[in-house]
Amino acid sequence: MSIDIDPLSEAAGLTVTDHIENTQFEVYTDRSVEPVASPEDAHYFPVDASVTVETGSIEIPRVAVVETRSGDGTLLTRGDSYAMPAGAYHVGIDPAPTKLYLSFEAPFSVSTTERTTRIDLDVAAEVTLGFRSLHQVPAGTIETPTDPESLMDAVSLLGSALQTTSPERSFPTLRGHPPLIEPGDEFRVPDRVEPLDSGVRIVVPPEYRSLYPVVSLAYYFAADVVPGDAPRIEGDGWMHSLEPDFERRTAEVLRQAFHFDCLARTEGFYPVDLHERETTDLDLDWGRLYDLPLAERLGEYLDVPFERVEPELPQWTLTTDVRPDPDNVEMLPFVAGELSIVRSPETVTPATAGEADGLGFFRGPGAGAATLGPDEFVRGAAGSELTRGAAGSEPTRGIGTEPTRGADASSERGAVPTDADFIRPEPVDTVEHAWVGAGVPLDANKATLDAYHRRLEAGAVEQSRISVLVVCNDEQMREEGEVADLYGLRDMVQFDIEVRHDLTREEMRETLESDVDFLHYIGHVDDRGMQCTDEYLDLTAADLDVGVSAFLLNACQSYQQGEALVHRGSRGGIVTLSDVANSPATQLGRIVARLMNSGFNLRTALHVAKRELITGHQYIVVGDGGTTICQSRSGAAVVVNINGEETPWNLSIEVYPNGPYGSGSLTTPNTGSDSSNYYVPGDVDLSNISDQQLGKFLNLEVLPVFTTSGLSWSDEFE
Template sequence: MSIDIDPLREADGIAVTDHIENTQFEVYTDRPVDPRPRPRSDHYFPVDASAAVETGSIEISRVAVVETRAGDGTLLTHGDCYTMPDGTYHVGINPAPTKLYLSFDSGFAVSTTDRTTRIDLDAPGTVGLGFRSLHQTPAGTITTPTDPESLMDAVSLLGSALQTTSPERSFPTLRGHPPLIEPGEEFRVPERVEPVDSGVRIVVPPEYRYLYPVVSLAYYFAAAVVPGDAPRIEGDGWTYPLEPGFEARTAQVLRQSFHLDCLARTEGFYPVDLHERETTDLDLDWERLYDLPLAERLGEYLDVPFEAVEPELPQWTLTTDVRPDPENVEMLPFVARELSIVRSPESVTPVDDDEGVGVGFLGTPDRSAPAAETEPAGGPDALDRGDFVRGGSGAGVARGADPAVERGAVPAQTEFVRPEPVDTVEHAWVGDGVPLDANKATLDAYHRRLEAGQVEQSRISVLVVCNDDQMREEGNVADLYGLRDMVQFDIEVRHDLSREGMRETLESDVDFLHYIGHVDDRGMQCADSYLDLTDEDLEIGVSAFLLNACQSYQQGEALVHRGSRGGIVTLSDVANSPATKLGRIIARLMNSGFNLRTALHVAKRELITGHQYIVVGDGGTTICQSRSGVAVVFNVEKRSEDEFDLSADFYPNGHHKSGSLATLNTDIIGYNYYVPSLVDCESISKSELLDLMEKELIPVFYDGELAWSGSITID
């Protein structure tokens, strides 16, 4: 069992220890208690551990919201100060270090102070307490030989992290982090990693190129993965082939089953008005599907032709290419955790083998970059950051190296690869090579995501470093941070740092570094010399970064290897004006709670030069949470003087992963949507639109151009 419940020794109440999250907290009572086991099924929501105590009150040392449901699960009310009459209740307290649920038969009162939340029963009695691990960290690490058949046994245990096999596992809070995988000579499984018998089997040939693409399915279906000739999914009495088009079919199965689970779950714990449920053209018995075991439900889902479901599906968030190599096995739990579509390309196109076709912005000595992007015409707004010249008229302002240093747009030792295009919002790459237009994901960065844990902080530290006087215009990005009133930002701007000053900066505990300056093969330029992060032995404290300088990939990669979670870097020389504009966009998006990958995706909609940038490390890194939880982008088009069409893209983000519920905070939208989703609202009035945009600082594409809700002019 992952959670222990023990009486307190020096106070009245119990101590709750979550061995997965390594957390402990105390629940106080008004008298000494001796917790006794209670069936977990007594609670309305799934729990990992359950106990009963005799008490007249329950108190925790947190300010929380208390959600009250009737005995049948109907939501009655929620808040931090209210009373309820006699009755049978299921009560949830959030937030707490674990999910905390109470069940009892009594009237009660909820009260809070500036530090505590308390529930007082009208009469002392039996209170059932249920606890479920938030399970944001793995329960343990599976050691396995890396041959495909041994690895199948490990992948078969990824679903052990699911809190339920019902359709509610489409909620992110009911999908724990899969156990980690590491190579070893013998197969060993930690005690707390227990298999879930879902009745689903995935049969694939024992080859990496077949095994890797099914890891998200194995996790989400808690499926056993076994060797066989013809790729297929099996349940009791049914078989679904995964060929022809193996990778495409695995993606279809993931998207279709997840969508239908989100629709079916409205028959369960949360009978909300879900837009996707109300608008579906599928004629299915949702109540019956909800009650079926997972394997039977999945079989009926897959009886529905994908062509019938596809028009209803939102754009999926992430595709990850995992090269079919044994050294990539440790990445699989992280990829599955994100419910990523997975491809495993056996071959990939090196950029230097495409005879210069479509290389885009990567100019080399033999290959010129498009003039409109990296060699713009004259004028101070079109200067290239690839030619570093101080003084004079400023016509040589750049973010690169001295032209006397012979070099191409990328270091000769760097192998650039061109992955196949994706249909998803985001794209990650696992394996050798630097991918064009994709997140170069690294194992050390994902491990740092776990080390970061659930850090609670009220202030976000942002450091803007400008190491060139002629680029001080972009240094004004500091003004774009800290515009939100819910999160306080500590913002500092530093100019012309020395080499030692840059070392100290990189080693400091900073949430986000925005670097503006020059980078070349010698490293990051400082006032007195260069600091090469690929050679220096540094302990990096910076969590996330934007290195807005020419060819900053290698320096950014070194930052990740030495301690950062992730950042945005350039693959080529970048022109000064668009680089400045992109830096400002990224600054505001990170300030608004976007993660690195989604922020760059939005920036690319505005600037084609955004394709010169990629994310390195953990692309899911954020520096703060958006006010609404999910990352939101508005798209507005004018119909008439007082009528507009509005659509809103909801992107998974932070704790609000795929399957979360979201809606627009306006009376004109009466439904919830599951994330990711696109919310359409036609013919909204100007006053309604302005009122909606005043609620939060968000990016708005108005007639195709990017603006911000706090400063946009709608006319």
Template sequence: MSIDIDPLSEAAGLTVTDHIENTQFEVYTDRSVDPRSRPESAHYFPVDASVAVETAAIEIPRVAVVETRSGDGSLLTRGDAYSMPTATYHVGIDPAPTKLYLTFESGFSVSTTERTTRIDLDAAAEVTLGFRSLHQVPAGTITTPTDPESLMRAVSLLGSALQTTSPERSFPTLRGHPPLIEPGDEFRVPERVEPLRSGVRIVVPPTYESLYPVVSLAYYFAAEVVPGDAPRIEGDGWTYPLEPDIERRAAEALRQSFHFDCLARTEGFYPVDLHERETTALDLDWGRLYDLPLAERLGEYLAVPFDRVEPELPQWTLTTDVRPDPENVEMLPFVAGELSIVRSPETVTPAAASEGGGMGFFRGADAIAPAAGADALGPGEFVRGAAGASSEADPGAVRGAGVTGDRGAVQADTDFVRPEPVDTVEHAWVGDGVPLDANKATLDAYHRRLEAGAVEQSRISVLVVCNDEQMREEGAVADLYGLRDMVQFDIEVRHDLTRDEMREVLRSDVDFLHYVGHVDDRGMQCADDYLDLTDDDLDVGVSAFLLNACQSYRQGEALVHRGSRGGIVTLSDVANSPATQLGRIIARLMNSGFNLRTALHVAKRELITGHQYIVVGDGGTTICQSRSGSAVVINLIKSESTTWNFSANIYPNGPYGAGTLATPNLASARTNYYTPTDIEADNVPVEELTEFFSLEVLPIFVNDELDWSDSISLD
């Protein structure tokens, strides 16, 4: 079973551990309880585990919305403060680290504080609690030849994972993971993978560069993809051209239709007051649109010119460049499942050593100071190459002995590429080459997302390894992990490990490895020698990592190939002081539940040297879940002596993907939004912000400088 439910040892209630998602949370009761197994069928919505307890109260340590349905499943009400008379109820509490449902027969009341949500029954009764992991797995694997026309048949089945064709599929929990695709001599489809036949067709020329940009559309529209000369989306009686720029037009269709679905779904099972619905400038009959079949509804969506919709749209989260090669077909279900905008560049700009680029890439150690800008080397500063690098320009800038003066140069066999800029928050790259400023996504890492499986312990394990005396300052990041209530961390700091000890560390099932030290083409520096992570006999159990050392890309890539899900690495030499700053920022963000890509995005806002780092593997990897589910970044600008202008960037994160409802616990902006979103409120009083910041540790940019909600002073 993926979910364990155990009584608390030091309080009244239950500990719920989801071994797939590495999440753990507590449910409190008004008395000690002994959970008894109950059938999953006792709940209106599907669950993975179900238990019954005798209690008069259920409380969770987070602010949530409580949704109440009658015994037959009809929605009665939802909110955070109300009472209901005696009857049989199905109750859902959201957000929680798993889907959480209650079934009971009693009158009850709902109340919230600034940190908790509580349900009080009129009298003690049997309450059946159901839990469903937010983890999603594919229904099977489609085998297909990799020629474009055969591949179109496979892409046409990605939408089989949708659990509905209504606008509610804009909720991440109702989309499901697309079936996987693997190359084969014959086209074969598992029995459980069946087309939804939505009535939508996507017509594109039979080429990879035309097919790849529409895979997210094929998934979200449950569309049949067929070959044809003029690229277009079509339904019964309507056509939407994808010319002249198929990548741009496909991205527009995805963003526009998803936005409209989020607005229209308020007419269905979840009739909430949605900010985006209230502020839209479009006068559309959302109730009528909700009731239309998908193809007919989509035709009316796309009949609205994009330039009328664009001002309302949030910044999309992810763009993925998928090179138009047949060897990349296995990545398509993962890209589509993230609802990524997809580009398929036929050519790519190589990044040569002569370019420089202004960010310190491809330069020797003697060029680091001018490349680092505001984070330039100070007196006696050094870089994180191998101990012993030297610089002819400034021998004191680089410390150690035993490495040639061109240590900072890129390895001769490294092919760096410079992808075109993106308009999204995050950027991933699928294909040959090492991308500058983008996540180097790999298939093995994405498969490990699905293979996370059960773990033996419910605690989050973090290991900080510092293998250089001069970098001990960053070893203090251990104090930044585990700064969470309701999440249990095992944190260890180790210094000066030998090769054998480092091998043992890498073999362990540590959730996050934070390495501080030296890396060069010989590998990772240890107390007695170098350990080359590209060695074939190396076993890796570490889930995620930060290799905060010079030019650690190759070593980090090897960790992903040998068992890790993903990590953050460097493309060039990095000076010690800004590397220490970045390490501390990443530590706090990962501790707060951010994924690798979003964590690095935030770090880049603060440090120009953040552009010397990229993510390898699965950029959506987290080590724990944020208290609020989504990844939240706050921005403050002083307005008056006692008020601030407030905005919040809310990003999809882990199971809380695009379309998740978000409700800030802030009186000045207390309404529902869908993720991704930017929330704004002017002239927010200091007292209100102080109360809000006490709820969770969040990154806050105050006048564009990074601070944290547990240390900020607003006076």
């Protein structure tokens, strides 16, 4: 079973542990309870585990919305403060780290505080609690020859994972993970992978560069992908061209159709007050559109010029560049499942040493490092006393007399292996950027297939606590070692946090093999490996089974070693492409620690860090950039921007998809000034917020907050 339900030992209630998503949360009751297993069909919606307890109340440490349905599933009401008379009810509480449903027969009331949501029954009764993991796995694996026309047949089956073709498939829990694809001599489809007849066709030339960019469309529209000359989307009686500028227009179709589905679904099972629906200036009959078949509805969506709707659209989250190579076909289901905008560049721009970008990606002999101040030093100084900064800058003094993030290697040891192909992908308009294919991308997540497979294999774990290990292998860098104090500042998640110093090679090997959720490494790395007290541990050569799930290697030139960690067992991590100066490296380490503790994934955490530190561009994510170590209290990842310096306050809140709270999730800002729902991803603008409202909002959870002075944190405001 993926979900364990146990009585709390020091309070009245239950501990719920989802071993797939690596989440844990507590449900409180008004008395001690002993859960008794109950039938899973006791609930209106499907669940993975169900228990019955006798209690007079249910409370979770999260501000949530409570949805009440009658015994036959009819939606009765939804909100955070109301009362219901006697009756038989199915109740859902959202968000929670798992889907959480209650079933009982009793009058009850719903109330919320600044930190909790509570359901009080008028009299104690039996309450059946159901939990469903938000994790989704593929129904099977399609084997296919990798020529473009055969691959089209496989891509046409990605949409078989959709649990509905209604606009509700814009909810992440109703999309399902696409079936996997792997190369084979013949085309084979598992029995559980059954095509959906949506009536949508996508016509593209039979070549990888044309097929790869439409994989997210094929999945989301459950479309048949067929060969043809002019790229287009077709339905019965309509056609929408994808020319000119093919990749741009595929991205526009995805964004526009998804946006309209989020608006139209308010006519269905979830008739919520959606901010985006209220502010749209389009004269469309959403009720009629909701009732249309998918293909007909899509045709009417695309009748609206993209230019009309573009100002209303939020910034999309992810662009993935997939090189047009048959070796990359196995990545397509993962890319589509993230609803990523996809590009397939035939050519790439090599990044060469000596480019005057000030980022110091290539710190070989004579190459530029990041521009440093007169009193700063580089952690990988190779022992020299004078190292020139970025192209055209003055020499930087003090290097070699201060601690470095690289090992004490000779000057012949450069940051970049001679056989590494560093490339500079085209810029993106999205928050996150991933790269699939050969080469080391600057400013993008180097995504790898083995890491994505581990996302699916993250099954049962023995411990229910989140384990964080901070390793500092240099006494002069122990200031950053204090990041251990920043992990575990959560009342919903239990952390085991350990700090270790000065590990030997054998101790480091044992550490990497251990079952640790997050490794924060502070020390020296070069092409000999990770420096230990006795010698180096080279992960690219060692016979090592890695148990660490995610990591930050905050050391100079750590890309190669981090990539080896992913190949040997980790899901993903943050690494450096160059020497990194000690002071900003420490700052970045502390920022990433707080963000990971707050539930951010690797890609979004680095994105936020880059807003504060230009040196953040010396870091990239390797492996699965969607990796998290815990969930945020809000579900989605949230960044607050406070505009101005005095009351009343104007806020802009950026909400990013994160883990199971993917694109299409609903969120509501708990400021007291706005009760509307917003869909994720989104930008929420709030004005005339009082000091009291701002204080209550920032007290809900630890959030990154950008002010005119830069990055701070919600728990630092009084």
